[in-house]
Structures are given as C-alpha cells and as structure tokens.
Amino acid sequence: MKLVQFGAGNIGRSFIGQVFAAAGWDVVFVDVDERLVKLLNEKQYYNVVIKRESQRDEVRRIGPVRAVDGRDAAAAAMEVAGADIAGTSVGKNALPKVLPLIARGLAERRKLEAGGATDKDSPLSIIIAENDREAPELFRSVLSAELEPEYPLNQLVGLVETSIGKMVPIMKAADLAADPLQLFAEEYETLIVDKRAFRGPLPDIPALYPVDPIAAYVDRKLFIHNLGHAAAAYLGFAAPGKNSSEINLPTFTIPEALSLPGVEQSVRMAMNEAADALVMEYQQSQYPGSYSREDLSAHIEDLLFRFKNTALGDTVHRVGRDLRRKLAREDRITGAMLLCAKHSLPFTTVANVYRAALEFAAPAEDGGLFPSDAEFRKTYGLDNCAQNTGCSPERIKRILREVSGLDGNNPKDESVISEVLPTTLP
Numbered sequence: 001m002k003l004v005q006f007g008a009g010n011i012g013r014s015f016i017g018q019v020f021a022a023a024g025w026d027v028v029f030v031d032v033d034e035r036l037v038k039l040l041n042e043k044q045y046y047n048v049v050i051k052r053e054s055q056r057d058e059v060r061r062i063g064p065v066r067a068v069d070g071r072d073a074a075a076a077a078m079e080v081a082g083a084d085i086a087g088t089s090v091g092k093n094a095l096p097k098v099l100p101l102i103a104r105g106l107a108e109r110r111k112l113e114a115g116g117a118t119d120k121d122s123p124l125s126i127i128i129a130e131n132d133r134e135a136p137e138l139f140r141s142v143l144s145a146e147l148e149p150e151y152p153l154n155q156l157v158g159l160v161e162t163s164i165g166k167m168v169p170i171m172k173a174a175d176l177a178a179d180p181l182q183l184f185a186e187e188y189e190t191l192i193v194d195k196r197a198f199r200g201p202l203p204d205i206p207a208l209y210p211v212d213p214i215a216a217y218v219d220r221k222l223f224i225h226n227l228g229h230a231a232a233a234y235l236g237f238a239a240p241g242k243n244s245s246e247i248n249l250p251t252f253t254i255p256e257a258l259s260l261p262g263v264e265q266s267v268r269m270a271m272n273e274a275a276d277a278l279v280m281e282y283q284q285s286q287y288p289g290s291y292s293r294e295d296l297s298a299h300i301e302d303l304l305f306r307f308k309n310t311a312l313g314d315t316v317h318r319v320g321r322d323l324r325r326k327l328a329r330e331d332r333i334t335g336a337m338l339l340c341a342k343h344s345l346p347f348t349t350v351a352n353v354y355r356a357a358l359e360f361a362a363p364a365e366d367g368g369l370f371p372s373d374a375e376f377r378k379t380y381g382l383d384n385c386a387q388n389t390g391c392s393p394e395r396i397k398r399i400l401r402e403v404s405g406l407d408g409n410n411p412k413d414e415s416v417i418s419e420v421l422p423t424t425l426p
Contacts, residue, residue, distance in 0.1 A: 001024075001025045001026065001084045001085075001203070002025065002026040002027075002028060002082060002083050002084050002085075003016070003017070003020040003025050003026070003027050003028065003083065003084070003085050003086070003087060004028045004030060004079045004080055004083040004085075004086045004087070004105075005017050005020075005027060005028065005029050005030065005086070005087045005088075005089070006029075006030045006031075006070070006076075006086070006087065006088040006089070006090055006098050006101075006102070007029075007030075007031060007087075007088055007089040007090035007091075007094075007098075007129075008029035008030075008031040008033070008036055008037075008040065008067060009031075009089065009090075010168040010183060010185075011089040011129055011164060011166065011168065012029065012031075012087070012089040012090075012129075013029070013046060013048070013062070013183055014048050014166065014168050014183045014185040015089075015129070015164065015166045015168075015185070015189070015191070016087050016089060016127065016129055016191070017029065017062060017065065018048055018060070018062050018189075019189055019191055019205055019206075019207035019208075020085070020203075020205060021062045021063065021065065022062075022206075022207075023203075023204065023205045023206060023207075025084075025085075025203075025205075026064075027062075027065045027066075028065070028066055028067065028068060028079050028083075029065065029066070029067040029068070030067070030068045030069075030070045030076050030079065030101070031067060031068075031069070031070055032069065032070040032071055034069060035180075036067070036180075036181075037067040037068065037069050039180060039181055040065060040066065040067035040181065041066055041067055043063075043181065044063050044064045044065060044066060045061050045062060045063025045064060045065060046061075046062050046063070046065065046181035046182065046183070047059050047060065047061055047062070047179060047181065047182045047183075048060045048062055048182070048183050048184075048185055049182060049183065049184045049185070050185060050186070050187050051184050051185065051186060051187075051309065051311040051312045051313070052186075052187060052309070052311055053308070053309045053310060053311055054311070055311070057311070070098070070101065073100075073101055073104060076101045076104075076105065077101060077104040077105040077107075077108050078105070078108060079105065080101070080102055080104075080105020080106065080108070080109065080124070081105050081106075081108040081109040081112055082109075083105075083124060084124075084203070085124070085125055085126075085127065085203055086102065086105075086124060086125075086126045086127070087126065087127040087128075087129055088102075088126065088127070088128055088129060088130060089129040089130065089164075090130075091130070092130065092132050092135070095130070095135065095138060095139075095142075096138075096142065099138070099139060099142040099143060099146070100142070100146050102126065102143065103142070103143050103146030103147050104146070106124065106143070106147060106151070106156070106157065107147060107148070107151070109122070109124065110151065110156075122156075122200075123155065123156045123157065123158060123199030123200045124156065124157055124158070124199070125157075125158030125160050125197070125198045125199050125200065125203075126139065126157065126158065126159055126160060127160045127162060127191075127193065128159060128160060128161055128162060129162050129164050130162075130164075131162075131163075131164050131221065131222075131226075133218055133222070133330060134330075135161070136159045136161050136197075139159050140153070140159060143157065155199070156199065157199065158197050158198045158199035158200070159197055160193050160194050160197040160198060161193070161194045161197060161214045161218065162191065162192060162193050162194070162214075163192040163211075163214070163217040163218050163220065163221040164191075164192075164221070165188060165190065165192070165221055165225055166185060166186065166188050166189070167185070167186045167188070167229075167306065167309075167312060167314060168183060168184070168185045168186075169184055169312055169313050169314040169315065169318060170315065170317075170318045170364075170365070171183065171184065172365060173365065184312065184313070185312075186306060186309060186312055188306065189207045190207060190209050191205070191207045191208050191209060192209045192211055192214075192217050192221075193208060193209065193210050193211070193214070194210070194211070194212070194213075194214035195210035195211055195212045195214075196212055196213075196214075197214070198210075211290075213282075213290065215282075216278075216281075216282040216290035216291065217290075219278060219281070219282075219339075220278060220291070220296070220299070222331070222332050222335060222336075223274040223277070223278060223332060223335060223336040223339060224271050224274055224275060224278070224296065224299060224300060224303065225303055226331075226332040227270060227271060227274055227332040227333060227336050227350070227353070228267055228268075228270065228271040228300070228303055228304070228307070229254070229303075229307065229319050230319065230320060230326055230332055230333060230353065230357070231266065231267045231270045231271070231350075231353045231356075232254050232257050232258055232263065232264075232267050232307055232316075232319065233254065233257065233316045233319040233320030233360070233362070234320055234353055234356035234357045234359070234360050235257070235263050235266050235267060235352070235353060235356050236252070236254070236256070236257020236258065236260055236263050236316055237252070237257070237316055237320065237356070237359065237360050237361070237362050238356040238359045238360075239257070239260040239261070239262070239263055241260035241261060242257070242260065249362060249363055250315075250317070250363045250364060250365050250366070250367055251313075251315060251365070252315060252316045252317070252362060253310070253313060253314060253315055253316065254307050254308075254314050254315070254316060254319055255307070255308045255309065255310045255314075256316075257316055258304070258307060258308055264304065266349055266352065266353075267304070267307075268300065268304065269349040270336075270349040270350045270352075270353050271300045271303070272297075272300065273336070273340060273345065273346060273347050273348075273349055273350050274336040274339065274340065274347075274350065275293065275296040275297070275300060276293070276340070276343075276345050277336070277339040277340045277342070277343050277345050277347075278291075278296060278339070279291075279292070279293045279296065280343040280345065281339060281342075281343065315362070315365075316362045317362040317363060317364050317365075317370070320357070320360050320362055321362070321364075321370035321373055322370060322372060322373065323357060323360060323372075323373050323376050323377075323403075324372060324376050324403055326357070327354065327357060327399070327403050327404050328403065328404060328405065329404050329405035329406065333350060333353055333354050333357065334354070334404040334405075334406070334416070336350050337350050337351060337354070337416045337419065337420075338412060338413070338416060341412045341415045341416055342412060347416075347419060348419065351416075351419040351420045354420050355396075355420060355422065358382055358385050358391060358396070358399070359382075359385060360373070361373070361377065361382075361383075376403075380395060380398065380399055381395060391422075393421055393422075396420065396421055396422075397417065397421070400416075400417050400420060
C-alpha cells in the first residue's frame with residue numbers, strides 16, 4: 001500500500017507520513033524543496049524526536065521513504081496514478097499549484113485503468129491535512145476544472161477533511177544543522193478524518209479516528225485548540241510579567257506564558273466560552289452525539305496540559321505569528337466570538353484575546369518580527385497600541401472591519417464590535 005504525501009514539512013513528515021509508515025505503508029513525499037527531496041532520497045528515512053514533559057526524548061526512525069520533486073509534474077502525476085491514498089499538507093497558498101498536479105495524476109490513473117494496467121475505476125481518497133475549512137471546496141472546484149467534464153469526480157475521488165491537532169515547534173538552526181531532516185514533535189497521534197468522505201474502504205491505520213460530522217471536530221480544533229493556543233501567546237505577550245529579566249523574548253515559550261499570573265486562568269476561560277457555543281451549535285442542534293460539554297471540558301484540560309510541555313519548546317512567536325490570518329472572520333478568535341454571538345452567549349474573555357493580539361510583537365529567534373506581522377503593525381499603527389493606551393476606537397474599528405470582515409450594520413457583527421472596543425479609552 002502506498003501513500004503519496006504532498007508536502008514534506010512539519011505535519012507531512014511528523015504526522016501523516018509517520019502514522020502511515022508505522023502501519024507498514026510505503027510513503028512517497030512530493031515537495032518543491034530540492035535539498036529536502038535530495039536528502040530524503042539519500043537517507044530514505046528521517047527522525048521524529050518525541051518531546052515529553054520531564055521525560056527523555058524518544059527518537060523514532062521513519063522509513064523507508066522516498067521523495068519526488070514537485071516541479072517534475074510528470075513524475076508527481078505518476079505517483080498519484082499508482083497511489084492507494086494521497087494526502088496534502090502544503091498550506092492554503094500552495095494548494096493552487098499542487099491541485100493541478102493531483103488532477104493530472106487522476107487523469108493518468110484513469111488512463112491506466114482503461115488500459116487494464118490497474119483495477120478499473122479504483123477510487124482514490126485524498127487526506128486534506130490543511131486545517132482550512134474551505135479547502136475541500138477548493139479541491140472540488142480546481143479538480144473539476146482541471147479534469148475532463150465526463151470524469152466521475154464524486155465517485156472516484158474522496159475529499160477527506162481532517163482536524164489536525166499535532167503541535168510541532170519551529171526547529172532551531174542548531175538542531176537543523178545537526179540533522180536537517182529531524183523534527184521535534186509532541187506525542188499526539190490521533191488523525192481525525194471525515195468518515196463519510198472516503199471512497200472505498202477505510203485504510204487500516206491505527207491512528208485514524210473517523211468521525212461524523214467532521215465539521216464538529218474542525219470547529220472544535222479551531223475554536224478550542226487554536227483559540228486557546230493563540231490566547232496563551234497573545235495574553236502572555238501582553239502580560240507585564242513577560243518583561244521579567246528571566247524571560248528572553250526571542251525564545252519566550254508558551255509554557256512560560258502560561259506560568260505568568262492570570263494567563264492560564266484567562267486562557268481556560270476563553271476556551272470555555274467557545275466550548276459553550278460549540279455545544280449549542282452541534283450537541284443541541286442537528287448533530288446530537290458529536291461531543292458533550294463534559295467531553296469538551298476534558299479536552300480543554302488535556303490541551304492545557306499539552307500546551308505546558310516545556311520539552312517541546314514551542315515559542316510564543318510561532319504560535320501567535322500571522323496576525324492577519326488569525327484575526328480573520330472565520331478564524332479562531334473572530335470566528336469564536338461570532339459563534340458565541342449567534343447563540344447569545346458571552347465572550348468577554350475571547351474579546352480580551354482579540355485586544356491582546358493588537359499588542360503582539362513577539363520576535364523570532366533572529367530578533368525580527370514575522371514579515372507579514374511587521375507589515376500589519378505598520379499599516380494599522382499598532383506600535384503605539386501597547387495595552388491599548390494609544391489605540392483609538394477608530395483604529396480598532398478599522399481592523400475589525402478590514403481584517404476581521406465585520407459589518408456594523410449586521411446585528412451579530414455589531415455585538416462583536418461592541419465587545420471588542422475597550423470600555424475605557426484615552
């Protein structure tokens with residue numbers, strides 16, 4: 001059995017590739033990083049270092065694997081043609097370049113089947129490990145446009161949405177110098193997938209956790225896990241305690257942020273506000289049985305335990321960076337507030353997280369800001385907004401409108417705008 005995995009980055013190697021290789025599958029990566037492809041083909045394995053709190057590291061050797069250069073469209077297409085499962089973890093911006101390659105592979109697969117080279121009409125399921133709620137529709141749109149009109153896309157291609165909960169920190173330069181293929185990661189290995197989306201039998205992968213409806217778990221990931229993680233970064237960076245002489249900002253970690261006075265309590269409160277809304281959205285609506293409020297409470301405590309894993313060394317910079325995306329309407333903070341507003345539930349703490357995000361300027365290992373965050377802060381004049389002392393209501397409203405897509409003429413949006421605007425302004 002063969003997995004063809006587009007994207008040999010953090011999630012592709014430490015999660016998707018690892019769980020399939022552990023189940024005895026052949027794993028073929030497709031990536032445009034020439035050096036990475038070369039090293040994977042030379043070694044035919046890579047190491048994932050499992051980081052556990054107060055325990056010795058566990059080094060897992062993942063292999064045998066091989067890789068194909070994604071710029072070689074013909075080679076990539078042939079791998080798809082012979083795959084038993086495909087997967088992607090390339091990021092939203094790269095998908096428009098990857099999807100035509102997958103379409104070409106599907107067309108080649110069809111030709112081989114018609115010629116008797118493979119089983120006729122053998123379906124292919126594609127695991128979409130993108131953490132993007134709109135990704136399946138993008139897949140469907142691009143593949144439909146690229147393939148011939150008569151291609152039976154719905155019958156032959158399973159677009160399998162996932163909820164990816166594995167945490168993988170940024171690798172430090174010294175660690176990559178020691179082994180450019182190694183990855184550090186937490187132990188978490190539950191691959192939540194859309195049970196209904198598979199075409200053909202479910203693959204025999206112990207880590208696979210099929211669910212229905214997948215939307216409940218995608219939203220749980222976004223509005224509890226991602227929200228809580230971002231809250232730890234933003235509230236931690238906004239906390240006065242971060243200025244302690246014991247904290248080095250370029251290496252300021254999530255466990256350090258959570259240890260500051262009041263931060264963990266506020267993070268938990270924000271996650272619980274979103275959890276109340278998720279129960280209203282799913283458990284008490286058309287999807288009873290997705291998860292209970294008690295399930296979500298246990299999930300929150302488990303996440304907080306995982307966030308505090310000092311061995312992982314996950315930085316506030318990595319978790320909080322990319323403000324435009326993380327403040328967007330459908331993303332973790334604004335989306336959670338809108339869900340709470342939809343069900344007439346309070347979201348005071350989540351609004352505090354939004355305001356704290358406007359202060360966020362955590363540097364990377366090299367001392368610089370994430371490039372798009374530097375641009376964001378310059379555009380909206382956020383360097384003068386520490387603790388909101390220099391942020392006028394007009395400036396915050398502009399961000400709420402232009403970045404978060406909120407419309408003051410919409411009652412639900414207006415309730416979010418009103419909650420985010422600070423009650424006391426200079």
